[in-house]
Amino acid sequence: xxxxxxxxxxxxxxxxxxxxxxxxxxxxxxxxxxxxxxxxxxxxxxxxxxxxxxxxxxxxxxxxxxxxxxxxxxxxxxxxxxxxxxxxxxxxxxxxxxxxxxxxxxxxxxxxxxxxxxxxxxxxxxxxxxxxxxxxxxxxxxxxxxxxxxxxxxxxxxxxxxxxxxxxxxxxxxxxxxxxxxxxxxxxxxxxxxxxxxxxxxxxxxxxxxxxxxxxxxxxxxxxxx
Amino acid sequence: xxxxxxxxxxxxxxxxxxxxxxxxxxxxxxxxxxxxxxxxxxxxxxxxxxxxxxxxxxxxxxxxxxxxxxxxxxxxxxxxxxxxxxxxxxxxxxxxxxxxxxxxxxxxxxxxxxxxxxxxxxxxxxxxxxxxxxxxxxxxxxxxxxxxxxxxxxxxxxxxxxxxxxxxxxxxxxxxxxxxxxxxxxxxxxxxxxxxxxxxxxxxxxxxxxxxxxxxxxxxxxxxxx
DNA sequence: ATTCTCTGTTAAAGAAAGTTAAATAATTCC
DNA sequence: GGAATTATTTAACTTTCTTTAACAGAGAAT
Numbered sequence: 001x002x003x004x005x006x007x008x009x010x011x012x013x014x015x016x017x018x019x020x021x022x023x024x025x026x027x028x029x030x031x032x033x034x035x036x037x038x039x040x041x042x043x044x045x046x047x048x049x050x051x052x053x054x055x056x057x058x059x060x061x062x063x064x065x066x067x068x069x070x071x072x073x074x075x076x077x078x079x080x081x082x083x084x085x086x087x088x089x090x091x092x093x094x095x096x097x098x099x100x101x102x103x104x105x106x107x108x109x110x111x112x113x114x115x116x117x118x119x120x121x122x123x124x125x126x127x128x129x130x131x132x133x134x135x136x137x138x139x140x141x142x143x144x145x146x147x148x149x150x151x152x153x154x155x156x157x158x159x160x161x162x163x164x165x166x167x168x169x170x171x172x173x174x175x176x177x178x179x180x181x182x183x184x185x186x187x188x189x190x191x192x193x194x195x196x197x198x199x200x201x202x203x204x205x206x207x208x209x210x211x212x213x214x215x216x217x218x219x220x221x222x223x224x225x226x
Numbered sequence: 227x228x229x230x231x232x233x234x235x236x237x238x239x240x241x242x243x244x245x246x247x248x249x250x251x252x253x254x255x256x257x258x259x260x261x262x263x264x265x266x267x268x269x270x271x272x273x274x275x276x277x278x279x280x281x282x283x284x285x286x287x288x289x290x291x292x293x294x295x296x297x298x299x300x301x302x303x304x305x306x307x308x309x310x311x312x313x314x315x316x317x318x319x320x321x322x323x324x325x326x327x328x329x330x331x332x333x334x335x336x337x338x339x340x341x342x343x344x345x346x347x348x349x350x351x352x353x354x355x356x357x358x359x360x361x362x363x364x365x366x367x368x369x370x371x372x373x374x375x376x377x378x379x380x381x382x383x384x385x386x387x388x389x390x391x392x393x394x395x396x397x398x399x400x401x402x403x404x405x406x407x408x409x410x411x412x413x414x415x416x417x418x419x420x421x422x423x424x425x426x427x428x429x430x431x432x433x434x435x436x437x438x439x440x441x442x443x444x445x446x447x448x449x450x451x452x
Numbered sequence: 453a454t455t456c457t458c459t460g461t462t463a464a465a466g467a468a469a470g471t472t473a474a475a476t477a478a479t480t481c482c
Numbered sequence: 483g484g485a486a487t488t489a490t491t492t493a494a495c496t497t498t499c500t501t502t503a504a505c506a507g508a509g510a511a512t
Contacts, residue, residue, distance in 0.1 A: 094356075094363040095361065095363075095374070097358075098358065099358060120300075121395075141450065142452055143440070156442050156445070157443070
């Protein structure tokens with residue numbers, strides 16, 4: 001990851017400058033917005049990897065900014081700063097999609113620790129594994145294979161198998177490679193098991209005439225779109 | 227805080243004994259593991275407040291141990307010991323969630339200083355274990371899982387289980403790792419017990435359509451947000 | 453053509469996980 | 483300390499997933 005850019009919305013100029021300097025010293029790039037409206041404008045105009053919002057701000061409070069940001073972006077982590085540890089505030093913040101919450105006064109190290117913790121957490125989140133197979137759509141994460149609205153839930157083995165085939169549409173995948181990737185071992189019995197799964201996948205995929213899993217005798221399988 | 231227990235993984239018996247004796251003399255309780263595998267086993271079986279890992283060890287190196295530990299625990303501080311000051315090693319260690327890094331040779335006092343510094347940092351921030359799970363909010367400290375105002379008090383086992391799952395949203399958590407982390411032992415009966423708890427957690431989490439605990443057959447579970 | 457291996461398919465067996473209720477263990481509260 | 487409450491485990495039964503078995507057909511080799 002290169003340089004993480006943080007948008008900091010804090011109306012107190014002393015604290016704002018202090019925090020932004022500190023964040024820059026820690027290797028982040030940091031932009032300071034002095035009220036909620038400016039913060040939201042700033043967010044829409046530039047790409048930020050992280051947002052820190054003071055809850056109490058003039059013109060537009062932190063919650064309102066968060067709500068607007070979440071209206072257009074569900075991903076970017078948001079951390080709230082608040083003067084008092086009000087429970088309702090806390091809950092409200094999280095309902096709006098906040099990732100964490102820090103009560104003033106807090107130490108600089110604490111802030112960094114939180115920011116890093118959130119970044120670690122959100123970065124490790126699996127990316128979208130979406131595989132379009134002609135008119136089908138296979139979502140590896142949710143394990144759903146959908147075709148014109150109707151959804152088929154796939155099992156673990158079905159998913160693993162289809163994922164590899166879908167990653168190689170039109171290309172032959174070696175039988176033993178498939179076995180090793182999905183079963184970990186390419187012995188005879190796993191091979192027979194895989195054949196059963198190929199049959200199952202073919203059944204799921206037979207709604208679309210143009211989609212087919214073909215066998216290359218003695219070699220492997222190929223998912224193809226005609 | 228009572229007695230801080232340190233897990234030390236060091237394959238050199240001389241250095242290992244020396245360090246563990248020294249740490250004990252400084253008021254810590256210290257367990258010495260002579261290789262990476264034993265270290266990880268030890269970690270899963272007992273509660274440790276701090277982990278010191280030699281990078282180069284037989285069977286399982288320090289990085290591998292750290293990776294496995296972070297698979298089930300994101301909190302416990304990890305300090306690496308390494309022979310040479312390789313920059314890549316350093317980076318790799320930090321990516322795996324290390325808290326600090328010490329290059330051999332180092333003085334005993336230096337080690338103590340680092341350990342104390344990390345403990346101070348991690349302890350003083352009175353860790354707020356708040357885990358947002360889409361529209362749910364799980365507070366590990368108060369053991370409350372809340373959803374739009376209504377709160378569900380969780381039991382110990384429910385909490386431990388949910389914590390690990392929540393720390394790994396979108397990522398598969400190995401069944402045996404979960405068992406070792408929560409029950410201390412991954413035998414069959416604990417497994418059945420865990421299945422019962424998974425059912426309970428699913429019931430708590432079924433108010434939000436987008437939140438789901440999915441099973442990866444023969445592997446483990448995954449808490450996911452669709 | 454015959455034989456052999458590889459794949460296709462279906463059904464049944466086996467294993468893992470889901471669920472509910474009852475039994476046991478641990479806490480809390482008088 | 484003992485009853486009541488709560489937490490956890492065990493048990494029993496169900497469902498789902500995966501493997502194995504059995505048989506049939508296709509393709510390659512002899």
